[in-house]
Structure formats: structure tokens, C-alpha cells
Amino acid sequence: MTSVIIAGVGSYAPQRILTNEDLTKIVDTSDEWIRSRSGIRERHIAAADEATSDLAIKAAQSALLDAKITAADIDLLIVATCTPDYPVPSTACVVQHKIGIPPHATCFDISAACTGFLYAMEIAYGQLLTGRYKCALIIGAEKLSSIVDWKDRTTCVLFGDGAGAAVLKKVNQPGVGIIGSDLGADGELLELLYIPAGGSRCPASPLTLEAGSHFLHMKGKEVFKNAIKVMETVAREMVEQHHLTFDQISLVIPHQANYRIIEALASNLGVPLDRFYVNLDRYGNTSAASIPLALDEARRAGRIKPGDYTLLVAFGAGLTYGSTLIRW
Ligand code: UT7
Numbered sequence: 001m002t003s004v005i006i007a008g009v010g011s012y013a014p015q016r017i018l019t020n021e022d023l024t025k026i027v028d029t030s031d032e033w034i035r036s037r038s039g040i041r042e043r044h045i046a047a048a049d050e051a052t053s054d055l056a057i058k059a060a061q062s063a064l065l066d067a068k069i070t071a072a073d074i075d076l077l078i079v080a081t082c083t084p085d086y087p088v089p090s091t092a093c094v095v096q097h098k099i100g101i102p103p104h105a106t107c108f109d110i111s112a113a114c115t116g117f118l119y120a121m122e123i124a125y126g127q128l129l130t131g132r133y134k135c136a137l138i139i140g141a142e143k144l145s146s147i148v149d150w151k152d153r154t155t156c157v158l159f160g161d162g163a164g165a166a167v168l169k170k171v172n173q174p175g176v177g178i179i180g181s182d183l184g185a186d187g188e189l190l191e192l193l194y195i196p197a198g199g200s201r202c203p204a205s206p207l208t209l210e211a212g213s214h215f216l217h218m219k220g221k222e223v224f225k226n227a228i229k230v231m232e233t234v235a236r237e238m239v240e241q242h243h244l245t246f247d248q249i250s251l252v253i254p255h256q257a258n259y260r261i262i263e264a265l266a267s268n269l270g271v272p273l274d275r276f277y278v279n280l281d282r283y284g285n286t287s288a289a290s291i292p293l294a295l296d297e298a299r300r301a302g303r304i305k306p307g308d309y310t311l312l313v314a315f316g317a318g319l320t321y322g323s324t325l326i327r328w
Pocket of ligand 1: 028029030033034037038114153154155157193218220221222223224227257258285287315316317
């Protein structure tokens with residue numbers, strides 16, 4: 001019996017920290033409003049010359065080191081991002097070249113917003129089990145500061161930049177690693193969180209630029225309500241499908257969007273909040289990077305031990321959502 005395990009994790013956040021106090025100088029907001037409505041205190045912001053791939057590479061290098069392998073061992077690279085370096089080609093190709101992953105590797109990006117890392121994990125899991133690939137590197141990386149409207153206080157205070165990565169490989173041991181995954185999407189709700197212009201439906205023009213249509217647009221309240229509902233459903237289903245109870249889940253790592261969403265999820269599931277890993281106070285919402293960043297921190301902080309069950313649960317633009325159960 002074979003399993004796919006997480007052999008190493010890593011993360012990176014840019015050096016510059018933007019506090020809530022700093023934001024009060026940019027938009028009409030307050031530290032009190034941001035903290036009480038979202039739980040965020042500060043976020044990391046990439047430098048002007050730092051692109052998503054630069055963050056991805058640092059996280060990837062740290063994950064490779066953790067897994068005690070080199071880039072030459074990777075034959076599958078998936079980058080989950082909604083802020084690629086270029087519209088064409090994929091950020092994965094930039095990472096592949098700069099990090100030294102051999103040219104025969106399969107390298108591509110996926111677009112599943114904040115659920116992207118879980119989607120990447122599911123794809124890599126399936127591909128490794130086929131036996132066609134030996135070792136996968138999956139990365140969630142974002143420079144969200146490049147797509148938020150810094151004049152829009154309803155969105156710019158929520159997001160940050162960062163990256164997280166994991167090395168996945170197949171082992172001949174049953175019942176460890178990725179135990180299950182339940183992913184979904186509801187495209188009917190896409191206009192709750194999207195960038196209206198810059199794609200084929202509405203190509204870039206002076207008019208779209210003037211209208212600010214290249215920035216992230218969000219109906220926060222609706223996203224909030226949907227997030228709690230879908231995360232509760234997929235978290236419950238994943239645990240029940242595997243005949244477990246939440247008492248057996250040592251740590252839940254939710255997408256880091258809003259502390260109030262995490263609180264509501266914990267309360268609905270009847271799981272104490274101290275079994276949820278939370279770092280959004282220091283990073284804000286980093287979309288596809290949020291779960292691997294939290295996973296890396298949690299592991300390095302000793303919150304994950306051999307034999308533990310960890311539940312990853314996410315939602316994001318699409319609306320996409322999903323949960324992944326891991327046994328260490
Ligand atoms: O990865 C998925 C990404 N998205 C999310 O997870 C977002 C989910 N939604 C949320 O986190 C919350 O809905 C927000 C944090 C975005 C907003 O919280 P809320 O409690 O739903 O606030 P609201 O949108 O109802 O706004 C309340 C008030 C409004 O003023 P009025 O109309 O009541 O006078 C806003 O204009 O707060 C105002 N407001 C602000 N005030 C100070 C909105 N943004 C700000 C701000 N500073 N930054």
C-alpha cells in the first residue's frame with residue numbers, strides 16, 4: 001500500500017511590514033476597525049522589484065532543504081497563484097529556470113485563488129500515485145499588493161504578500177500523508193470576488209484602467225457568509241468520511257482571511273479555537289500562500305507531531321473551496 005507524504009515544507013514573507021497604523025496614512029481607516037473586523041495587525045509587502053516567483057523561490061528553497069533534496073530531484077512543479085509574474089507564461093516556468101529544476105520536469109500554474117494550494121496538492125497527489133512522477137514541489141505564492149486598489153479601504157487593508165511550499169513524494173507505507181481531499185467550486189458566485197478587467201472578457205484599455213477594473217473587487221459580507229458555510233461543510237465531510245471525530249484532529253489550518261470567520265467555523269464545528277492555527281494577525285490574507293505559510297509555521301513551532309491528524313480547509317474566489325486531511 002502506497003501513500004503520498006509531505007516530505008518538507010517552507011515559507012517566505014517579504015521583509016517590509018505594513019502595519020494598520022501605516023495604513024491609516026493611506027486610506028480612511030483605523031487600527032481598531034481593522035483589528036476588530038478582521039483580526040489583522042500587519043502584513044508583509046513585497047518590494048517593487050520582487051515578483052511572485054521571487055517569493056515562491058525562497059519558499060521552495062526552504063522546503064527542499066527541509067525535505068533534504070535538491071531541485072534536481074523535482075519532476076513535477078505546480079505553482080498556485082492568482083498574481084502570476086506574467087499573463088504568459090506560467091510563474092512555474094520562471095521558478096523552474098531560476099531554481100534549477102531539470103527541463104524534463106512538468107511545470108505549470110493553477111488558478112484556484114485561496115484554495116489553490118489544496119488544489120495543487122490534490123493534483124500532485126494523483127500524479128505521484130500514477131507512478132509517472134517521483135517528487136513534486138507545490139507552491140502557493142502571491143503578490144496581492146500588486147492587484148489591490150490602495151485607494152479602496154474595504155479591500156486594501158485585508159491582503160498581504162507571501163509564499164509557502166511543500167515537497168510531496170510517494171512512500172510504501174499505508175495510512176500516512178494525504179488521507180483525503182474534498183474540493184469544490186461554485187462559479188455562480190464568481191462576481192463576489194474577482195478582477196473584472198485584464199482578461200479576454202474585458203481586455204486592458206485606457207477605459208478599464210481609468211475605472212480601476214484591474215483591481216480586486218469584493219463583496220465582503222457575502223464572501224464572509226459563504227466562507228463559513230462551505231468551510232464547515234467540507235471540514236465535516238472530510239472528518240466523517242474517514243470515520244474520525246474532531247477530537248482526533250490535533251490541528252485545523254484554515255485559510256487565513258478573517259479571524260471572525262475562523263471563530264465562527266470553530267464554534268459551528270464545536271472545536272476549541274486553540275486547535276486552529278492562526279497567523280493572519282501578522283500576514284493578513286495571502287490567498288494561495290496562506291495555508292502553506294501557516295502549515296510551515298505550525299510545524300516549525302512544534303504544533304504537528306508524528307501520528308497527528310491535520311485538517312486543511314480553504315475557500316476563495318471562484319468561489320472555490322476544499323478540505324484536505326493529512327496524517328503525519
Ligand atoms: O480569501 C477570501 C477573501 N475575502 C474574505 O475573506 C473577505 C470576507 N469578508 C470579510 O472579511 C468582511 O466582510 C470585511 C472585513 C471585508 C468587512 O467586515 P464587515 O463587518 O462585513 O464590514 P462591512 O463591509 O459591513 O462594513 C462596515 C462599515 C461600512 O461603513 P457603513 O456603510 O456601515 O457606514 C464600511 O464602509 O465599515 C466601513 N469600512 C471601513 N471602515 C474603516 C469598510 N472598510 C473599512 C476600513 N476602515 N478599512
